[in-house]
Amino acid sequence: MAVPKILVVDDDAELRKMMAYFLSNNGFMVYTASTGEEIKSHISKGRIDLILLDVMLGEEDGVELCRQIRIEQEVPIIFVSALAADHQRMAGYSVGADDYIAKPFNLDLLLARVKAVLRRTQRSASLAYRRNIYTYQFKGWIFNSKTSEAFNPDNVQVALSQLETRLLKVFLANPFIVLTRDEIISAMDIVNEGHTISDNSGRALDVLVGRLRGKIEANPKSPAILKTERGIGYVFATEVNREEV
Amino acid sequence: MKDRLNSLKSRSILWVIMSMLVGIISAYIWSYSGTQWERHLNRSYIAGIVLFENIKMGEQPPQQIEIESLSGQISKLADAGLFRKLPDVAVSDFITQLSLSPGEGNIRNKNSISITLISPDIQYPIANLKINSNTSLSEKFGDVTRMLSSYCSEPILYMQYGDKPWIRVDGNEIWGCDAAPTDYRIISMLLVFLSLIILISFISNTSLAFQSFAELLSKRGLNKRTGNFQIKGPAELRSMIETINNYLDIEQESLARRATFLSGVSHDLGTPATRLKFRAQTIEDRELKERLNSDIDQMTSMIESVLQYTQSEMKLEELRQISLQSLIEAIVSDFQDANHPVKFIEQESLSVSAKTILFNSKPKLLKSKFLSAKNVIIFARPLSMQRAIINLIDNALKYGRKANVSLQADSQKASIIIYDYGNSESVENLTHLTVPFKRGENAKNIKGMGIGLAIVSTIAEQHGGNLSFDKWEQGLCAILSIPR
Numbered sequence: 001m002a003v004p005k006i007l008v009v010d011d012d013a014e015l016r017k018m019m020a021y022f023l024s025n026n027g028f029m030v031y032t033a034s035t036g037e038e039i040k041s042h043i044s045k046g047r048i049d050l051i052l053l054d055v056m057l058g059e060e061d062g063v064e065l066c067r068q069i070r071i072e073q074e075v076p077i078i079f080v081s082a083l084a085a086d087h088q089r090m091a092g093y094s095v096g097a098d099d100y101i102a103k104p105f106n107l108d109l110l111l112a113r114v115k116a117v118l119r120r121t122q123r124s125a126s127l128a129y130r131r132n133i134y135t136y137q138f139k140g141w142i143f144n145s146k147t148s149e150a151f152n153p154d155n156v157q158v159a160l161s162q163l164e165t166r167l168l169k170v171f172l173a174n175p176f177i178v179l180t181r182d183e184i185i186s187a188m189d190i191v192n193e194g195h196t197i198s199d200n201s202g203r204a205l206d207v208l209v210g211r212l213r214g215k216i217e218a219n220p221k222s223p224a225i226l227k228t229e230r231g232i233g234y235v236f237a238t239e240v241n242r243e244e245v
Numbered sequence: 246m247k248d249r250l251n252s253l254k255s256r257s258i259l260w261v262i263m264s265m266l267v268g269i270i271s272a273y274i275w276s277y278s279g280t281q282w283e284r285h286l287n288r289s290y291i292a293g294i295v296l297f298e299n300i301k302m303g304e305q306p307p308q309q310i311e312i313e314s315l316s317g318q319i320s321k322l323a324d325a326g327l328f329r330k331l332p333d334v335a336v337s338d339f340i341t342q343l344s345l346s347p348g349e350g351n352i353r354n355k356n357s358i359s360i361t362l363i364s365p366d367i368q369y370p371i372a373n374l375k376i377n378s379n380t381s382l383s384e385k386f387g388d389v390t391r392m393l394s395s396y397c398s399e400p401i402l403y404m405q406y407g408d409k410p411w412i413r414v415d416g417n418e419i420w421g422c423d424a425a426p427t428d429y430r431i432i433s434m435l436l437v438f439l440s441l442i443i444l445i446s447f448i449s450n451t452s453l454a455f456q457s458f459a460e461l462l463s464k465r466g467l468n469k470r471t472g473n474f475q476i477k478g479p480a481e482l483r484s485m486i487e488t489i490n491n492y493l494d495i496e497q498e499s500l501a502r503r504a505t506f507l508s509g510v511s512h513d514l515g516t517p518a519t520r521l522k523f524r525a526q527t528i529e530d531r532e533l534k535e536r537l538n539s540d541i542d543q544m545t546s547m548i549e550s551v552l553q554y555t556q557s558e559m560k561l562e563e564l565r566q567i568s569l570q571s572l573i574e575a576i577v578s579d580f581q582d583a584n585h586p587v588k589f590i591e592q593e594s595l596s597v598s599a600k601t602i603l604f605n606s607k608p609k610l611l612k613s614k615f616l617s618a619k620n621v622i623i624f625a626r627p628l629s630m631q632r633a634i635i636n637l638i639d640n641a642l643k644y645g646r647k648a649n650v651s652l653q654a655d656s657q658k659a660s661i662i663i664y665d666y667g668n669s670e671s672v673e674n675l676t677h678l679t680v681p682f683k684r685g686e687n688a689k690n691i692k693g694m695g696i697g698l699a700i701v702s703t704i705a706e707q708h709g710g711n712l713s714f715d716k717w718e719q720g721l722c723a724i725l726s727i728p729r
Binding site: 018102156164 | 511514515519521523524538541542545565568578579631
């Protein structure tokens with residue numbers, strides 16, 4: 001693969017320079033921008049693989065810029081911001097950000113997140129849920145992938161853990177398709193994120209599937225939605241309606 | 246104008262005037278009716294006297310009274326006292342007989358008078374008649390006709406004065422039921438009652454408006470929207486609600502301003518802190534680099550927690566029905582997935598034990614209750630609730646070794662209990678920590694701002710619940726109670 005091109009957007013000149021230096025030292029090609037205009041000109045000039053976007057760009061609002069970019073571009077965006085409260089993260093995800101890093105960050109973390117997002121985008125299979133813009137309906141359930149909120153048939157919100165959410169997204173993107181444990185784990189994008197689930201060949205995944213069943217199945221002991229396919233893996237065996245938000 | 250009419254003052258004046266008017270009207274009706282009645286009785290009394298005198302003198306009776314002398318067979322029947330057999334007396338008619346004599350005693354003499362009353366409706370209570378023995382016979386007879394007029398009936402009188410022949414007297418135009426004036430006294434009583442009922446319902450409506458507003462105000466934490474109550478009720482209440490709305494708007498505005506300000510500060514600090522991180526990267530001394538990094542982290546986590554506290558005060562989220570168990574499970578799973586020693590202990594038998602329930606003869610029924618408690622659904626702000634539980638677990642991990650979470654629920658409230666292991670704080674100290682920017686004694690070496698518990702406490706209050714602490718065998722436990 002060619003060297004990934006990263007656009008660093010921040011209104012602090014020195015920080016821009018430091019990030020550019022750090023990322024280029026780690027094998028990326030880095031461009032910098034400080035305004036919405038500059039971002040647009042960079043995007044129009046050529047391929048950008050990832051944007052690191054500050055939420056507060058002086059006068060401009062990074063969230064709004066993200067929304068504008070999303071209208072035309074599929075380019076992955078990571079928000080980098082000191083505004084790290086829950087609502088702001090939500091706001092970031094809801095306009096189509098792929099990740100959210102709080103300032104100040106550890107440099108290793110920045111690198112890991114950038115690599116993770118790039119890896120995710122390279123796989124077309126996971127594109128379906130990466131954009132986070134669908135509302136899914138199955139068996140009376142509603143799952144909003146934008147906000148990762150699930151509502152049961154009684155319209156009561158049921159909270160899912162982060163891994164359960166990712167697992168559900170994988171299944172929702174592939175209804176009626178039998179997925180092997182390896183396929184599921186790889187589509188969940190949890191390799192290298194320190195989760196035990198990727199370590200021991202599917203045992204942890206079974207536990208996770210059991211947990212998800214406990215939440216979405218009427219009777220988790222004889223699942224009607226998330227069925228086991230003996231010797232292969234799992235299948236999401238129900239009609240899924242997908243609506244763009 | 247409409248407002249002025251709607252004020253408590255004008256309302257109460259209106260009510261007073263209205264009830265006074267109603268009182269006057271019903272009093273007038275009452276006395277008018279009474280006078281009419283008295284006149285009716287007097288008229289009969291006088292007619293009786295006149296009639297008696299006429300009979301005595303053998304003159305023509307007054308105009309409205311018809312007199313007919315009995316003759317032949319009929320007269321003989323009357324003489325024999327066989328009134329039942331008279332042609333115009335029906336079988337069902339009541340017959341009342343009396344005789345009046347002048348002076349004391351009722352020994353029959355030639356001046357005494359025999360009266361037989363024939364009525365289709367009643368037997369007249371002659372015994373109740375208080376006849377003054379000092380009065381003349383005509384006055385005594387007047388008392389009888391007066392008594393006749395006080396009942397609603399159409400009596401026929403057969404009379405014999407002394408040895409004179411029996412006569413039949415029909416004076417119903419004077420003492421009959423139709424001649425009586427309509428009695429308006431019941432109507433005036435009803436009027437008074439009606440106006441009383443209307444008045445009471447007006448008053449209780451008004452006081453209810455105040456009461457329900459007070460209730461709304463006390464439940465503000467569970468309000469869907471942030472401020473603004475609906476403006477209704479009497480003018481005083483309206484202006485009160487308006488003032489409170491204004492105050493809430495101002496409070497919300499100032500909270501928002503504070504949040505914006507803190508966001509700005511936080512952001513402005515974030516950039517140099519990030520720069521510091523990059524600069525620290527170039528430091529060769531590994532230990533120094535790590536210390537510098539942790540200093541920067543501590544600084545920024547302080548800023549972040551201040552920001553979170555401000556935001557928790559602002560109630561940005563909408564209330565929603567949420568399955569509390571799933572929320573706790575999800576949070577615990579997230580902690581577990583990040584390799585933190587956190588466990589969710591499912592409550593097999595909930596704290597409501599059978600002996601606390603009076604009728605425990607049906608254990609099966611009870612069990613089904615426990616099972617349904619597994620789906621504890623509360624009305625809450627999901628992100629805030631999540632933040633509160635995460636903070637409590639974080640705390641337990643920070644100050645104790647590990648955290649166990651359990652959920653207990655009854656019909657009134659749901660309690661999330663976070664047990665830690667080895668926390669040496671006292672319950673009192675922890676309770677003090679729910680005030681922002683306080684830290685415990687043993688917190689010197691642990692990063693944090695002591696604002697985590699203040700956030701939890703604020704969130705609990707916004708949900709109408711509360712945060713408390715208790716000791717258990719191996720440490721402390723935090724109890725977050727939310728009404729259901």
